[in-house]
Amino acid sequence: MKKILIALLLLVIFSLIALCAKGQEKKINIIPFPVVATNPTVGFAFGFSPGFTWYMGDRQNTSMSSAVASLVYTTNKQLFFSVRGNTFLEGDKWNLLADLRYQITSQPTYGLGTNNRSVHPLVNNDDYDFSETHYLRRQEMMEYDFIRAYLTLLKKHEDTRFFYGLGYHLDVIYNINDHLLNLDKEPQDITNHYRYNTLKGFSPDRNTVSGVSLNAMFDSRDNVANPYSGRYAFASWRANPKMIGSTKSSSTLWLEYRDYFNLSEERPRHLIGIWTYGWFVTSGDVPYMNLPAIGWDKFSRSGRGYTSGRFRGEDLVYTEVEYRFPLQKNSDTLGGVIFANTATASSRTENVDLFQHVNLAYGIGLRVMINKRSRSNVNLDYAWATNGSQGLFISLNEAF
Template identity: 60%
Template sequence: MKTIRIVAMITFAMIGFINLSAQETDSIPEGSYSKGVSITPIPVIAANPTLGIVFGVTSSFSWTMGNPKNTSPSVAVGSLTYTTNNQLISYLRGNAFLSEDSWNLLTDLRFQITSQPTYGLGTGPRSNTLLVDGSEGDVNINNPYKKTPSRQMMEYNFFRLYQTFLKRYQDTRLFLGLGYHLDMFSSIDDHLLDLESDPNRITHHYAYNTSKGISTKSYALSGISLNALFDSRDNTANPYKGRYAMINWRVNPKFIGSTTTNTILWTEYRGYFNLSEERPRNLIAVWLYGNFVTSGDVPYMNLPALGWDTASRSGRAYTFGRFRGEDLVYVESEYRFPLQKDKDKWGGVVFVNAVSASSRTEDVNLFSHINLAGGVGLRYMLNEKARTNLTLDYGWGTNGSQGFFLGLNEAF
């Protein structure tokens, strides 16, 4: 708890300085049209169950590429951080709308020199082990403020390049288009794996990949996607109303760089239900997504996994990739509310989430086991015009998992 207090004090001590950078944008008169980019940088100090203590900088970017009366604001978030687990994490994610929302461009670019434990597939008892024989359980890595022993980690380099182009269909909020998706895992070093010990120490990553005839040192998925997107949100960074629904079917053939040929389906829904006409920030938000391998074999780290959504915000309370399988379904609900009577600077949230994953190789069916989590959060609006929020959450999950999460913009 001492670490939580220190992190919280440092984080919110920064708000006075950060707020100065947002004031110029907030002062733009209502109805005016500014072509500039609003940039909100924040230094990061946080704790995460996978990463340990995190240091770095995160910036939110918002701009409009047309008349604000008929063009949605574009939003991007970039980050560069280093952790006490010797991990380098960088990313740039963007959701851009061209003039009159004629096109919607989605970008996800990441490079990581990182590590994480690799659990058994599916949800349920099998997912609580780090080795195939059930030993090396996860008791040492549920405390986000204690460095995970390096012998339990799998180190790797990760590169992602996603770019999707969506054309608006007539005068609707429906967008249709194509995308290219590349995920590369390389320099994999599985510390727990020991093929010379007696008995052998076999990790779930090694067992799964070798059973599929896939390398355990490096692999990639490279594919083209077909996409349908409906987006009626009033703001992509922090919606007060509207709906979001997406279907993405990705085909990953070997001839364009995939290690294996396969297809993967992503389906997603987000809804925002206002509880007060006078205070639009008082609302219930709902998030549901499903990720499914629809054909072929997928390398272990490319399988659907908790926390590997586009914004990496699902599963607050758990480590990245804590639950993984050929099929994964996630649902979350969050109550968002203002903490001031007449202003929207400060807000709070209460959230609950649930995840279920399958393992076809081990006959673990989807929904046979469900893992729950919940938590609370504090919000500070850095830029009221762009609705850029600084988010501070703490979550609790099953098996003692817990975590402190700092970010920009809402989780969904």
């Protein structure tokens, strides 16, 4: 299964590269990018993450397409392989969004909702009467394998920047090793992951979410890798019926908005960017690890300052503001950023409401423009969170 999946992903990559490179007007630009980074999720990471930019038609009426691939190994014994891209066909008549991942990974979890405690529930009850739960301040480490295959095709509406279309989305999380779960001792150690999945009727070892989506997008950004102007809005309602492979039927809603406000007519790189999204379970139940969580957006850019999945719940709202500015008087090679983000998540099982608790992170960053034609940046960000978490985050292209 793993070998077949990797072979299919490689086939997709090489097919896209061949398609994009066909013809001079579709020449692909490749940015080789070694990865040496550290953050709370991975420890130290080593590998490569090349970026790709190209045009599928006349640059006068066709937006730049971009993709980022990665093959990374970490000191936490994690393996990440992914291809994530945004392709505009000739004349922007069609837009293809892809998010393909295979991971052997691990991450700590902290329960649901954005309350200030990191909880590890201990239960001494064979019938799992969780009303007897008490808590220790402790994170819960989990190991698991993860497969994601998302493909969304959008059609442009007449001569506008509005797109609409359908998508297919598959998430499979399996080989789950919940380190702190111990059902053999007295009292039993029951983790948040086990508790939630038991209450909702999911397996603690493996779950699948397979769904189709209805999507609407408005995108007037002047550049998808590093916008100076324009705005972006995206709405996606996803139905995950059991009949097409989901462990249980459910539906979710994603709402996202980005905007960019220039502060100087002479230096378009001097701007304020705003990014916000809401992610909601709208019907049924979703497995614990598939619930809305920071760091689980398409390019895993949300939540700088926190470990991926630090805040999770049935409802999640995230907002980030970033001040971007040039560091050179007559050149855009070097730039800086100052950013802050907030996250709030609910827990319907714990009666924690959205916006009941809001967590803050903030940081600074350096930008090095390594391709002025595509405006591709190498990003080095250091972020701090109000709960004491911090880390260095290295990436290609702007965070949003």
